[in-house]
Amino acid sequence: MDSRHTSREKLTDTLRAHGINPTHQRIEIAHALFSRQEHLSADQIMAIVNERHCETSKATVYNTLNLFVAKALIREVIVDPTRVFYDPNTEPHYHLYDVQSGRLTDVSSADVRISGLPDLPEGMVAEGMDVIIRVRPAI
Amino acid sequence: MDSRHTSREKLTDTLRAHGINPTHQRIEIAHALFSRQEHLSADQIMAIVNERHCETSKATVYNTLNLFVAKALIREVIVDPTRVFYDPNTEPHYHLYDVQSGRLTDVSSADVRISGLPDLPEGMVAEGMDVIIRVRPAI
DNA sequence: AGCCGGGCTGGACTGTGTCTAATGCAGCCC
DNA sequence: GGGCTGCATTAGACACAGTCCAGCCCGGCT
Numbered sequence: 001m002d003s004r005h006t007s008r009e010k011l012t013d014t015l016r017a018h019g020i021n022p023t024h025q026r027i028e029i030a031h032a033l034f035s036r037q038e039h040l041s042a043d044q045i046m047a048i049v050n051e052r053h054c055e056t057s058k059a060t061v062y063n064t065l066n067l068f069v070a071k072a073l074i075r076e077v078i079v080d081p082t083r084v085f086y087d088p089n090t091e092p093h094y095h096l097y098d099v100q101s102g103r104l105t106d107v108s109s110a111d112v113r114i115s116g117l118p119d120l121p122e123g124m125v126a127e128g129m130d131v132i133i134r135v136r137p138a139i
Numbered sequence: 140m141d142s143r144h145t146s147r148e149k150l151t152d153t154l155r156a157h158g159i160n161p162t163h164q165r166i167e168i169a170h171a172l173f174s175r176q177e178h179l180s181a182d183q184i185m186a187i188v189n190e191r192h193c194e195t196s197k198a199t200v201y202n203t204l205n206l207f208v209a210k211a212l213i214r215e216v217i218v219d220p221t222r223v224f225y226d227p228n229t230e231p232h233y234h235l236y237d238v239q240s241g242r243l244t245d246v247s248s249a250d251v252r253i254s255g256l257p258d259l260p261e262g263m264v265a266e267g268m269d270v271i272i273r274v275r276p277a278i
Numbered sequence: 279a280g281c282c283g284g285g286c287t288g289g290a291c292t293g294t295g296t297c298t299a300a301t302g303c304a305g306c307c308c
Numbered sequence: 309g310g311g312c313t314g315c316a317t318t319a320g321a322c323a324c325a326g327t328c329c330a331g332c333c334c335g336g337c338t
Binding site: 160162164167196197198199200201220221 | 318320324325
């Protein structure tokens, strides 16, 4: 009845539902992302997963994150030229990026209306739209 | 009365207008960006500038691009996790990014209406908003 | 047992971008 | 002219995220 335990069981199901073989490492990585609802970089995820003992290699972390993205379990967020953030929230939504601190927060897309977008070029399909509002502390 | 010449003279003025000391290298880099109205990476810019003889170093290219961005002469576009693109168009506008080919094209913001954005957090100022529409060729 | 295949691993590697220490060069004052 | 100051440039070393590779582990199957 431990909630962390339950959570890990749910994650196992989630992974399977996305066609991902739920290994120990993959569950830990998914747990890092889904337990805290934050935007983490590969680096941060590796640090969290290996907090106690080093048991997951860099290659596995990157492989797993790329796999999760390919299977649409998580999303990449590209705002910082030096590293990619991973977002466990796959609902359509936008981002607020604090340029100063590097903090990234979600903006619900529910209330946002975007109109007047041009037609896509012939033979192109939209994969998605990223909206990033860059903010910084007022002086 | 050579148009390239004229262009370089205009660039000299533009640089000065932005508080940038117009050196030979800076003019060449600005010319690479402004003559073709494209989105180029630092790498591509260096290749263009050094097409004939190598006369501008990597450090200078990066220093100059960062200077241009700081002085609001050009804009960074962050869509590709592996490299930054530089955009000579500083008018507000959005981007269409072809995930397959890596091609980046402008979308005029004139017709686009965005409403319902949330209030910014206390003490924060917006620096700008990036809108990136990711597209790929239809199968 | 022996094979097969997916997953994991350390370590080497790649490619952007930054840093550093040295050099060049222009203006300036004496 | 000679010496000083300060910015711009440079080559090369470096930092770092991310990828690649070759080998190992391990569970399932025959």
